[in-house]
Each structure stands twice: as C-alpha cells, then as structure tokens.
Amino acid sequence: MKKLLSILVLGLLLGGNAYAEDKFIGKWISKNSNSVFEIKKEGDEYKVYILYSGRWLQKFESQIDGSFKKNNIFYKGTTTYLDRDLNQFDVKATYKIKKGDLIIKGKGISPFTNERFNSKSILKRFNENDKYKEGESLFGIKIGDSIKNYKTLTKINMGNEMVGYIEGIVIEAPEPNSDFESYIVKIAKGTDQIYQIFAYLGANRQELSYGQCESLMQPFRNHIEEKYKKNYIPMDKDSLLTGGSVTPSTKTFALVNKNTKFYYYVLWTSCDEPFSDAIGDKGQYIARISLFHDGLRQLHSANERKKINKKKKKF
Secondary structure, three states, X not given: OHHHHHHHHHHHHHHHHHHHHHOOOEXXXXXXXXXXXXXXXXXXXXXEEEEEEOOOOEEEEEEEEEEEEEEOOEEEEEEEXXXXXXXXXXXXXXXXXXXXXXXXXXXXXXXXXXXXXXXXXXXEXXXXXXXXXXXXXXXXXEOOOEHHXXXXXXXXXXXXXXXXXXXXXXXXXXXXXXXXXXXXXXXXXXXXXXXXEEEEEHHHHHOOOHHHHHHHHHHHHHHHHHHHOOOEEEEEHHHHHHOOOOOOOOOEEEEEEOOOOOEEEEEEOOEEOOOOOOOOOOOOOEXXXXXXXXXXXXXXXXXXXXXXXXXXXXX
C-alpha cells in the first residue's frame, strides 16, 4: 500500500512539473510593445517565434526570437535584443512565469556599440480572439501600411538646399475630408511602410497669414483629446518635462501609451512657413495636420545608415 501511494505521489509530482512546463506553450503579447510571440516546444527546448512587431507594425513568419531550456529549477536560454542603433543580436536570458505573466530578463553587451544593458519584458496571454495592435489612421491612411496599398499621384521634394532631398509621396486618401486638399506621406526605406502622414488644408491656396492659419487650425486641435483619449493620453509634447498638460495653446501633441507612459506617435497642428518650395511660398503660413510614428522613423534611419556603411571603403 505504501509503495502504491509513493508511486501515485511521484506521478502527481511529475504530472505537475509537466503541466508547469506546458504553461509556456502558446501565444503571448508584450505589455510594453504590443508585440506578439508564440512559444513551441521542440524536444527538450522551447523556441520563441515573433509573430507581430508592435514597434514596427510588421507581421512575421517563422522568425526565431529566442529559445530556452530547463536548467535545474530555472529556465535559461537566449532572447533577441536591439541596441540603440537597432542592431539585432542574441543575448543570455531567463524565462519565468509569475502570476500568469511571462517574464523575460536579458543581460549582455552589444557587439556593435559595446553598450551594457539589462532588459525586462513582461508578456501576458494572447488569445485567439485578440487582435494585433495596428497603426493609427488619419483620413483612412494607416501608419505602418505599405505604400503599395495606396494610389500614388506624384512625388515631391519636402527638403531644401540645406538638408537635401527628402521624398514625399502625394497619394489619394481613402477617407478624404472636404477641408483638406492634399495628402502626403513619408515611407521607411527598406520596408516601404508609411511612418508620417501630412494633410494640408485647401485654404493654403489663399497664402494665409499666421493669424488666419491659427484660426483655421484651432477647431481641429480642440478635437484631438476627444479623438485619442480612449487609447492614449494626449499630452503637450513641448511641456512633457513639466507635466505635459494640454492647454488651448498646445500645437504639438504626444500620444502617450497608458501602460508604459512612453510615446511613439506625435501629432503636429502647427502653422509654419513652408520648409520646402514644393509646399508653399515664403512669407505664407501652412495649415496642416501631421501624424508621425517615431519607431518607424528610427527604422528608416537605421536602414539608411546601414546602406551608407555598406558604401564605405576601408584603407
């Protein structure tokens, strides 16, 4: 009887351990970045696949983002890390489930920048009914979308003699507004994703003074908090260090993540003199709204930097 009882207890313990290990398997979403991962067990090793990057607004297929095994009572392996220049590499990591959350801690040194770091990611279960967090839209134009999904009208130079050529693509807006006449986007080189949207008022044809431009833009500013407060905390970007409270004079809005208190989106409603001859004439002020995603802009800059580095010749 005692022997039978011992076998039953051992079976329960082994079954409990197997169940604990199985808790890793499945889909997870990062609380910080909204990236989605799937963990599969292959032999005695767990493989972590990235399905969707919330930072880059991209879908992936069968791309490994880490792996780990059980080492005594701990789970250790690797995870993929990005340094400040967006170089990607694997680092040592630990994996743990605590109160239903998956906690991944990474530690190492970037082989590209020699930067030391400690990272911590907290993920929760991603259910089949959940959806990927897609980019915000403006007039039916979606941040993160491929430019191929839109009808291109022409390309213009949004730069000047000082900064050089900056490509702007004039497109048809899927949901145009009668107050606006033209819609221009910037795209991330290497992925062709839209990272900035510009919408220009038709009234710009009148060569607006600063006062006229401001009076036209104010009603749109008054609507921004109502439009975005469900998913973000709209804040005054220019006064973030002192609280970021939105006031009637706020012209540049940061759309702050409610969980992380960090922001990728910036919304401009400023009245400025034209930066480029393609936008307007000197002496007039331009009425526009612009939605900008800093994560994709960083990706664009990183891809441009890599292209330049490839052209360098050592001597």
